[in-house]
Amino acid sequence: MPRSPRIRAVKSAKLLTPKVARPKRVTSNSAKPTRAKPKPATRKSVPQSKLPIELYYWPTPNGWKISIRLEECGLPYVVRPVDISKGEQFSPQFLAISPNDRMPAILDPNGPGGRPISVFESGAILQYLGRKTGQFYPRDERARVAVDEWLFWQMGGLGPMAGQANHFRRYAPEKIAYAIDRYTNEVNRLFGVMNTRLATREFLAGRYSIADMACVGWVRLAERMGQELAQFPHLKRWFETIRARPAVKRAFAIRVEAASAVDMKDPNVRAILFGQTAR
Numbered sequence: 001m002p003r004s005p006r007i008r009a010v011k012s013a014k015l016l017t018p019k020v021a022r023p024k025r026v027t028s029n030s031a032k033p034t035r036a037k038p039k040p041a042t043r044k045s046v047p048q049s050k051l052p053i054e055l056y057y058w059p060t061p062n063g064w065k066i067s068i069r070l071e072e073c074g075l076p077y078v079v080r081p082v083d084i085s086k087g088e089q090f091s092p093q094f095l096a097i098s099p100n101d102r103m104p105a106i107l108d109p110n111g112p113g114g115r116p117i118s119v120f121e122s123g124a125i126l127q128y129l130g131r132k133t134g135q136f137y138p139r140d141e142r143a144r145v146a147v148d149e150w151l152f153w154q155m156g157g158l159g160p161m162a163g164q165a166n167h168f169r170r171y172a173p174e175k176i177a178y179a180i181d182r183y184t185n186e187v188n189r190l191f192g193v194m195n196t197r198l199a200t201r202e203f204l205a206g207r208y209s210i211a212d213m214a215c216v217g218w219v220r221l222a223e224r225m226g227q228e229l230a231q232f233p234h235l236k237r238w239f240e241t242i243r244a245r246p247a248v249k250r251a252f253a254i255r256v257e258a259a260s261a262v263d264m265k266d267p268n269v270r271a272i273l274f275g276q277t278a279r
């Protein structure tokens with residue numbers, strides 16, 4: 001029976017400096033859920049190697065990639081919400097670890113050489129955690145090339161096209177038929193590419209890998225991009241297989257209270273998210 005998610009709700013948290021921070025709430029596959037108030041951890045009481053990875057997160061397909069990844073590998077981590085509707089992605093503390101003012105990012109207190117390292121860009125984070133844990137990112141060069149192909153395919157194709165389809169379909173103030181068709185059709189084409197690939201393989205690169213973790217969140221939101229999964233039977237089978245994994249269920253179950261309250265019609269939110277130029 002799948003375990004229940006350890007993080008049910010995460011309240012908005014102030015962003016921390018990219019120094020090793022005190023863990024606030026830790027999840028790990030081995031830790032049992034507890035309601036007891038944790039003793040405050042200090043650098044003295046918690047060795048650096050035991051400190052959790054900090055996941056700078058907001059519940060979107062890019063954020064899910066990393067929550068799934070962390071749930072799958074069982075490393076302890078703590079969620080640091082980045083409220084992108086309030087502009088927290090532009091805070092100097094966050095920019096110090098993610099200069100593209102986008103989440104997700106991670107801070108691993110126990111990086112190479114036992115020293116902290118921060119990583120931004122979801123693809124780079126997936127690869128980093130793959131190298132760190134040796135899981136879901138094969139060492140064998142042929143197998144790794146296949147994972148990288150599909151990971152980069154997601155980063156350069158599926159993610160950006162699906163993002164634009166979602167924007168023009170749901171958020172653009174005017175319904176521009178050309179833009180809606182352009183991106184909806186492109187997502188449809190990309191779903192078709194995945195469907196064909198998955199006709200002969202269980203997962204995108206053969207075995208379940210970070211490439212699948214990168215793509216699954218976008219397929220989860222298929223309807224928003226004007227796609228009907230029934231049109232893609234192999235993709236549907238793949239999606240249902242991944243969605244049923246206990247780690248993926250736990251990742252999708254993470255709730256960030258502030259995110260549920262965001263009103264995308266609020267002019268302040270729209271100005272923050274859709275009015276960006278160079279700073």
Ligand SMILES: N[C@@H](CCC(=O)N[C@@H](CS)C(=O)NCC(=O)O)C(=O)O
Pocket residue numbers: 060061062063084089101102103104120121122123272273
């Ligand atoms: N290429 C980046 C994209 C990340 C991204 O677009 N994140 C969005 C949420 S899905 C974000 O932080 N948006 C903040 C904003 O638009 O200001 C990655 O894969 O990490």
